[in-house]
Amino acid sequence: MNPVQNIRVKTAANTALGGDFVRNEPTGDMLEIGSVPGTPNDLQAILDDTNRKIRVLTEEAAKAGMKRSYFQDLPHASAETLLKNLMDIPRYRAFFGPPRKDMWDVAAYFSVCKSNQVSVSYRDPDHMLESVRRLYILAPFLFMITDNSSAFAEGRPVSGHPGMQYRTALGRRGGVPDYVFTAQTGEEYLRDHIHHVMNNALFVYYNEEGELLRLPENEWLTFQDLRERGLNTATNYFFSESVLWPDVKIAALKDENGQVINHRYESRMWGVGIHQHQSALLITAALAFNAAFSKKTDQLVSSFGFEAGGVDQLREHLQSAYRNARAHDGAFLDISYGTGSMSDFARQFADLLEEAYDGQGFEGALAPILSICRTGLTDAKINRLMFPTLEELNAFQRTYDPALFNDPERCALMLFEKELPVALQRSPRCA
Numbered sequence: 001m002n003p004v005q006n007i008r009v010k011t012a013a014n015t016a017l018g019g020d021f022v023r024n025e026p027t028g029d030m031l032e033i034g035s036v037p038g039t040p041n042d043l044q045a046i047l048d049d050t051n052r053k054i055r056v057l058t059e060e061a062a063k064a065g066m067k068r069s070y071f072q073d074l075p076h077a078s079a080e081t082l083l084k085n086l087m088d089i090p091r092y093r094a095f096f097g098p099p100r101k102d103m104w105d106v107a108a109y110f111s112v113c114k115s116n117q118v119s120v121s122y123r124d125p126d127h128m129l130e131s132v133r134r135l136y137i138l139a140p141f142l143f144m145i146t147d148n149s150s151a152f153a154e155g156r157p158v159s160g161h162p163g164m165q166y167r168t169a170l171g172r173r174g175g176v177p178d179y180v181f182t183a184q185t186g187e188e189y190l191r192d193h194i195h196h197v198m199n200n201a202l203f204v205y206y207n208e209e210g211e212l213l214r215l216p217e218n219e220w221l222t223f224q225d226l227r228e229r230g231l232n233t234a235t236n237y238f239f240s241e242s243v244l245w246p247d248v249k250i251a252a253l254k255d256e257n258g259q260v261i262n263h264r265y266e267s268r269m270w271g272v273g274i275h276q277h278q279s280a281l282l283i284t285a286a287l288a289f290n291a292a293f294s295k296k297t298d299q300l301v302s303s304f305g306f307e308a309g310g311v312d313q314l315r316e317h318l319q320s321a322y323r324n325a326r327a328h329d330g331a332f333l334d335i336s337y338g339t340g341s342m343s344d345f346a347r348q349f350a351d352l353l354e355e356a357y358d359g360q361g362f363e364g365a366l367a368p369i370l371s372i373c374r375t376g377l378t379d380a381k382i383n384r385l386m387f388p389t390l391e392e393l394n395a396f397q398r399t400y401d402p403a404l405f406n407d408p409e410r411c412a413l414m415l416f417e418k419e420l421p422v423a424l425q426r427s428p429r430c431a
Contacts, residue, residue, distance in 0.1 A: 001066060002085050003028040012060040013053075021053055026092040027111045028085035029074060033057060040289040043281065047365060050277055051408055058402055067402040071383065072114050072272035073162070075152040075393055079108035094204045094214045102217055103203060105169030112154065113163045116146075116270035116277050118284040121253060121262065125186025128250075131288050132189070132265050134298065135248045136176050137306050137318060138287075139269045140164075140325040141342055141349070144333060145372050146280065147380035148273035148412070152390050161380075163271070164326040167247075173200070174245045176318065181311045193250050197241045198223040204243075206235050234260070273379055274415070275368035275408050282366060286356045293356035300348055304338030330384070333376040346373040368411035375413065382412035385423040 001009065006028040013022045013031075023032045033053040038046045061067055069075075074082070086097050099107035122128035135142075143164055153162040167174050179192035201220040207213050208231070215221065223240045226232050238252050238260055247269050253262040270280035286293045301307065306317050317338045324335040325342075333343040350373035357366060372378050387393040404415065413420070 001028050003087055005064060005066065006031065006085075006087065009057070009061050009064050009066070012063070013057045016056050016060060017053060022057060024087050024089060024092075025110075026086060026096055027082045028087055029077070029082055030114065031057065040285055043285055044361065046281060047278055050281075054277075054408075055406060058405055062402065067400075068405070070273075070397060070400055070404075071150050071393075072148040072276075073112060073150075073153065075150045076155050076390065076397075077112075078154045079111045082111040083107060090212050094212045100203060100214075100217045105166075106173075109166040109169050113166050114272045115163065115268055116272055116280045117249075117266050117268045118270065118280050119251070119253075119264045119266045120284065120288045121264050122288075125190055127186070127288075128265055129183060129186040129189040131294075132248045132250075133180055134287055134294065134301070135265075135267050135269075135284075136180050137301055137314075138297075139176070139247045140318075140321040141337060141345060142267075142283070143269045143271075144325050144328075144342065145346060145369060145378060146269075146271035146273075146276045147378055148271040148276060149380045149383065150387060150393055151384045152393060155390065159329045160327040161325055164322070168326070170245055173243065175247065176322075177246055178315075181315050190250075197237065197244065200240045200244055202226075202240055202243065204239075205231065206233070206239060207231065210235070271379070273412075274405055275365075275411055278365045278408050279369040282357065282362060283353065283369070286353065290356050293352060296352050297349070300345070300352065301338070304340045304345055306338050332378055332381045343376050346376065350374050364409040367409055368414065371413055372411055377413045379412040382416055382420070385426075386412075386416055386419065388426070 006024070010022045010024065010031055014020055021034055023034060024030075025032055033050070035046050035050040035053070058068065083096055083099065086092055095103075096107045096110070120131065122131060143161060147161055147163070149158075149162050151157060151159075153166075158165070177192070177196060179189060179196070183189035183192055199222050201222060202215070203220060204212055204214050205221055205226060223232060223237055226236055241250070241252065244250075245268070247267075249266040249268055251264055251266050252260040253264045255261050267280070267284050270276055287297065288294075298307075306314055321337050321342075324337070328335050333341075333346055335342050337345050350370045353373075354366065354370055357363075387396055404410075416423070
């Protein structure tokens with residue numbers, strides 16, 4: 001979509017939905033929906049609401065002659081092309097209109113990569129640290145099992161996980177902050193987070209009149225620097241916090257009037273596709289609020305060596321797991337994860353996840369992610385089998401029926417089950 005088409009589809013979808021649920025992202029090709037919030041007892045209502053919004057947005061796009069990419073990105077589109085369709089929104093214009101040369105890699109990440117995010121209101125700081133640390137340890141695994149990328153990015157062949165590769169451009173703004181490993185309490189983690197925010201290198205800030213100003217190339221200010229100018233305002237603090245994009249983000253929680261009333265943590269490593277929003281919600285919720293499941297997950301993680309040797313060993317194992325996932329080169333889940341293999345971890349994790357939701361009516365919603373964990377056939381792996389060339393990929397994008405998104409209880413393995421034997425014969429390396 002270009003920006004004019006984007007606004008047309010967004011307006012039509014929000015009108016049909018009766019609220020401001022469809023939101024802009026930096027470039028015109030993308031629209032994001034937000035679900036209703038809820039308690040751990042409201043998971044089905046959240047899923048139903050999200051699926052309704054996806055259907056409405058899909059229908060309104062179809063009326064305008066468009067459909068969403070089957071893949072979690074636009075494999076043929078370059079960052080340069082996408083950034084030419086920047087939305088006319090002050091924040092995005094200040095960031096990327098055009099990108100500073102020393103921020104190009106960050107701009108490319110924001111234009112090319114798409115993801116699902118799940119936010120959680122933590123009970124107290126210790127619950128937050130416990131949950132965030134667990135998600136970080138699991139992040140390479142969660143990236144992999146919900147990956148719906150293809151073998152191409154910006155029209156070029158790519159091996160490994162392209163989204164994780166693009167994220168490396170974020171540097172200290174992304175990834176895994178070191179204080180995740182060193183904080184002893186939730187309060188300490190929050191203090192370290194505040195220090196990180198106050199020393200984050202800003203390229204944009206708000207002046208006394210509330211205008212968003214962009215700094216010239218190679219110039220940076222931190223919140224501490226802004227203090228000397230009398231601009232150490234809540235607005236600049238929350239802005240500095242908002243331009244940190246780690247894989248598990250601490251972010252402001254706002255009321256209906258946009259006022260910050262608390263904070264939340266946001267898991268950001270989830271792919272985008274048919275089932276990914278459901279898989280992300282159910283896994284994140286169980287890790288946060290099902291004490292038995294989170295304890296068994298911690299025990300499983302420990303059995304793979306992540307907690308065995310203290311902070312240094314944990315850091316080393318996690319860094320290695322990130323590298324292995326980011327550059328898996330067609331191995332997918334057949335990579336090392338801690339002291340074992342990710343495929344073995346996935347099968348055991350699937351058993352725990354299925355047990356956590358036993359008898360609660362989520363069998364259909366869990367079926368895709370359980371299948372992926374037990375077979376190792378991630379959506380990304382199936383995509384590479386089915387569409388080994390950019391020509392085949394683009395042909396599918398043009399001809400597929402977007403109604404397939406109406407059934408979120410399927411993964412790529414289920415969708416292409418009949419065609420898969422032929423694809424496996426053609427590409428034995430991925431068998």
